[in-house]
Amino acid sequence: MNKDLTNSSIDRQNILNNPYALAEIEKAAGIRGIPFEGKTVLLKEQVAAFFEVTLRTIENYLEQNASELAKNGYVVLKGKRLKSLKEAIHLMDVPETDFGNITKTPQLGIFDFRAFLNLAMLVSESDRAKLLRQAILDIVIDIINQRTGGGTKYINQRDEDFLHSAFIEENYRKEFTDALDDCVDMGNFKYPVYTNKIYVSIFRENAKEYRKILKLEDKDSVRPTLYSEVLDLIAAYECGFGDLLRQEAKAKGRKLKPSEVDVLFKIFETQSHWKPLIEKARMKMASRDLAFRDALHHQLQEYVTPLQRDEFERFIGERSQELADRLADAKDVMKRLKDRD
Known part of the structure; x- marks a missing residue:
């Protein structure tokens, strides 16, 4: 740009x-x-x-x-x-x-x-x-x-909070897909459909649009490029909506039709407690991607603000670290804890 x-x-x-x-x-x-x-x-x-x-x-x-x-x-x-x-x-x-x-x-x-x-x-x-x-x-x-070692595609992973958020989100992702499998009367297309509904609700872009803005290749997954705050909010959506699907399916005594799920999601996403969390996630993603990745999310332009000094420290400073190094550190910690037992 x-x-x-x-x-x-x-x-x-x-x-x-x-x-x-x-x-x-x-x-x-x-x-x-x-x-x-x-x-x-x-x-x-x-x-x-x-x-x-x-x-x-x-x-x-x-x-x-x-x-x-x-x-x-x-x-x-x-x-x-x-x-x-x-x-x-x-x-x-x-x-x-x-x-x-x-x-x-x-x-x-x-x-x-x-x-x-x-x-x-x-x-x-x-x-x-x-x-x-x-x-x-x-x-x-x-x-x-x-x-960052020559590229910014995974600059989000240099954040010390990324690893924890990624692990948490992966667990809730499994709960969400299980809920879709057990409670929604629709073929396998339901997984990308309702994943995209979450993406659009949070950052106004579906996966295809997001990939285009970040210039991701076909082999690149979306979630490894997301910031920890965005992953946390996606996990909250998956956890909450998955639970709501199970409650509704149990109340009706059957799987839900796609039209029923769409109405349920609309009610779910418009709950007022999401607003401050969504605004924070949009601001973080739009502002960081413009500063670090030179990528402008046109649907989020109103949320772009200058990054503060601590953001640069967080992603390219002494506090930042390659994911491989964080994984190695985590492995060493787990080994020490195991050795104590």
Whole structure:
């Protein structure tokens, strides 16, 4: 998917919240600024010079995007902090005129690297900013691929909660298919039919549509690509609806007709207690797939939000782990528990 960072606040924030990408982008950019409070900062004059635009252009972007830039590191210094910055500039072996007339100014805005990068993703007039945006996108892709071993199809499995959710869902899946077998008067077609009803109820896509969006191959199963929160909700649906099928079939003393099952499912899925769980699952799936897999679920666009820093840690950071390694760890734990008996 071709991303235009100048038009997408969500794509910008996903990059700015990704500490692993930020570290690599900062190395590649090689920006030289003012050492201040343990990091490098830049003044408006320096930023304007880097992007080869006028100071007024930078000020316009600051006015138009004040909230976003402030959230991402742009700050106006006054008092003691401003005095400390002036002292830091004085210690630098460069002419003070490079920083504009700051001697008597009562306040001064500064960009840390995160805020500078935020601005680079906004300035459309600058060729340098355009080149930097392309480098940013390339680095983000490289970092995610590097930390996931070359692909994101199963990035969901790097989550420490995935293994437990997958085991739980598999058990409830068996209960659900058994309930369909025992209680629904329909051929084997009933298994994909009612599985798809659950998918559409939760994330507005059937299996075929989901596979197309994630570009899954024919041999790829859907469930191994789902996030733990989605698997948990599917398990809850399977458990609850399977139980409801058995209760209804027992009350009628016979297997249920497909039309009866459809009515029952409609009542089941519209119960109000599902709403917060469905909204959470949709938000997690839509937001993570856009950020990690570059996959947009069109039916869930309204649920897309920027990922927070801990999400990147969860899936590509130190807390994340390949499924094979988690399985090995689980095997070792089970062996130790067995040896105690």
